[in-house]
Amino acid sequence: MLSCATLFEANTEPVTTANFSSLPLRTEELANIQSLGYLTMTPIQAQSLPTILEGKDLLAQAKTGSGKTAAFAIGLLHKLEITTYKVQAMILCPTRELADQVTNEIRRLARSISNTKIVTLCGGKSMAPQLASMEHQPHIIVGTPGRILKHMDKGSLKLNDLKILVLDEADRMLDMGFHEEIMRVIKMVPHKRQTLLFSATYPNEIKKISNAIQINPIDVRIESLHDDKKIRQIFYEIIPGERTKTLITLLRHYQPESSLVFCNTKQQCQDLASELRQQDFHALALHGDLEQRDRDQVLVQFSNKSCSILIATDVAARGLDIKELHAVINFELSPDPEIHIHRIGRTGRADKEGMALSIFIRSEKFRVEAIEKYKKSPVKINKLASLSIKKNIKFYPKMVTLCINAGRKDKMRAGDILGALTGNTELTGDQIGKIDIFDKLAYVAVEHAISRKALEVLSEGKIKGRMFKIRRLR
Ligand code: ADP
Numbered sequence: 001m002l003s004c005a006t007l008f009e010a011n012t013e014p015v016t017t018a019n020f021s022s023l024p025l026r027t028e029e030l031a032n033i034q035s036l037g038y039l040t041m042t043p044i045q046a047q048s049l050p051t052i053l054e055g056k057d058l059l060a061q062a063k064t065g066s067g068k069t070a071a072f073a074i075g076l077l078h079k080l081e082i083t084t085y086k087v088q089a090m091i092l093c094p095t096r097e098l099a100d101q102v103t104n105e106i107r108r109l110a111r112s113i114s115n116t117k118i119v120t121l122c123g124g125k126s127m128a129p130q131l132a133s134m135e136h137q138p139h140i141i142v143g144t145p146g147r148i149l150k151h152m153d154k155g156s157l158k159l160n161d162l163k164i165l166v167l168d169e170a171d172r173m174l175d176m177g178f179h180e181e182i183m184r185v186i187k188m189v190p191h192k193r194q195t196l197l198f199s200a201t202y203p204n205e206i207k208k209i210s211n212a213i214q215i216n217p218i219d220v221r222i223e224s225l226h227d228d229k230k231i232r233q234i235f236y237e238i239i240p241g242e243r244t245k246t247l248i249t250l251l252r253h254y255q256p257e258s259s260l261v262f263c264n265t266k267q268q269c270q271d272l273a274s275e276l277r278q279q280d281f282h283a284l285a286l287h288g289d290l291e292q293r294d295r296d297q298v299l300v301q302f303s304n305k306s307c308s309i310l311i312a313t314d315v316a317a318r319g320l321d322i323k324e325l326h327a328v329i330n331f332e333l334s335p336d337p338e339i340h341i342h343r344i345g346r347t348g349r350a351d352k353e354g355m356a357l358s359i360f361i362r363s364e365k366f367r368v369e370a371i372e373k374y375k376k377s378p379v380k381i382n383k384l385a386s387l388s389i390k391k392n393i394k395f396y397p398k399m400v401t402l403c404i405n406a407g408r409k410d411k412m413r414a415g416d417i418l419g420a421l422t423g424n425t426e427l428t429g430d431q432i433g434k435i436d437i438f439d440k441l442a443y444v445a446v447e448h449a450i451s452r453k454a455l456e457v458l459s460e461g462k463i464k465g466r467m468f469k470i471r472r473l474r
């Protein structure tokens with residue numbers, strides 16, 4: 001394996017030193033933030049938290065992974081009147097998955113305040129349990145615009161006391177056509193409120209919606225350009241018809257442990273995934289048409305290291321909190337240079353160096369030039385011939401995912417699965433990877449070498465002494 005470190009210049013990015021203790025937060029809030037391992041503020045937090053705490057409207061743009069969730073979560077939690085059981089803060093998100101991520105982050109940050117009630121309201125789930133959880137109003141609502149409106153219309157969600165409204169991933173909500181729903185929500189919430197708008201990119205529509213729903217917002221933008229310093233970016237010009245072949249060459253040469261491959265359309269994502277799988281690469285496609293369960297399965301496999309190549313469109317990939325991405329590969333260049341910079345900003349996070357590889361044909365050269373113009377510096381274009389192609393390299397991920405047809409609703413816990421696998425068997429804990437529990441399903445990653453044995457053990461009814469259906473995901 002080619003070590004990434006040898007490829008890079010020293011990381012010269014300035015380190016943030018802004019400390020959370022410079023903010024007017026309570027001691028227990030600060031202690032909890034620190035216990036989460038958040039030692040210094042990220043740039044977007046440092047620049048937006050003072051404004052949020054002062055109660056002003058905010059329009060904030062920073063790339064995915066820059067800590068936007070904690071920025072608004074810390075701010076709104078600080079302002080809650082915990083003894084008042086009324087909805088005081090509401091966060092609109094584009095998808096259920098992002099709403100779940102946001103809810104989890106708020107819960108973690110709320111640990112220092114007892115009795116904080118947070119409810120997630122998203123579509124694709126039945127109304128009855130949601131209605132039950134709304135019988136007593138929570139402090140905080142997180143959800144998708146459509147379902148939130150449904151509750152507002154039914155009267156189960158009362159927003160007369162709303163103080164803070166957050167639009168998270170606003171660009172993606174607009175991409176997904178939520179403009180009208182957002183405007184309907186705005187009409188039904190108190191006029192006197194604080195509105196926070198967070199976005200990864202800054203298209204014109206964002207400015208427009210901000211004008212429509214905010215009052216004199218403070219504008220905070222964290223440029224993503226400086227990222228270039230810790231991302232090794234290389235372009236390859238190829239002849240038409242050789243895209244897939246080139247991608248395979250790049251994968252064989254660089255052997256990234258995990259890579260996100262961008263295509264411009266869903267169809268291209270699917271086609272590429274099946275081509276790669278035919279050639280023995282364990283690649284999975286993520287695109288807008290997937291059912292939520294399939295989408296969960298793709299993300300589970302990618303994050304637990306049983307799939308190393310994720311193929312996605314911009315819309316499908318936006319907002320996902322994917323850690324440790326070794327490479328971003330542009331199978332097709334985006335026509336928009338800002339989106340390109342955003343794509344590649346996903347590798348090389350958290351002071352780890354990353355790699356961005358882009359493929360283009362001559363007629364797309366103007367896209368490369370647009371990127372150069374945008375970042376005000378030339379890019380590096382290498383020859384394919386400079387790559388050494390190691391033939392017959394098998395490119396298997398380290399792990400395999402087993403799916404168990406029982407989840408949180410069946411009281412399945414990670415410990416039950418780990419216990420079944422390692423108790424009274426020759427399997428050891430270090431051969432078992434990440435365990436993910438969903439409402440009705442659970443997933444466990446196990447090392448390749450023991451996958452058959454693990455499947456056998458779990459199928460024998462050793463989890464909680466009950467029989468569950470187990471299958472291996474491919
Ligand atoms: P964004 O919404 O900007 O895409 P997230 O809010 O999902 O980013 O944050 C990305 C990751 O960074 C999360 O895993 C979060 O726990 C972590 N994080 C947030 N703030 C800090 C901090 N101050 N220090 C360290 N890690 C942080």
Ligand code: MG
Nearest residue numbers: 068069169319
């Ligand atoms: Mg986010």
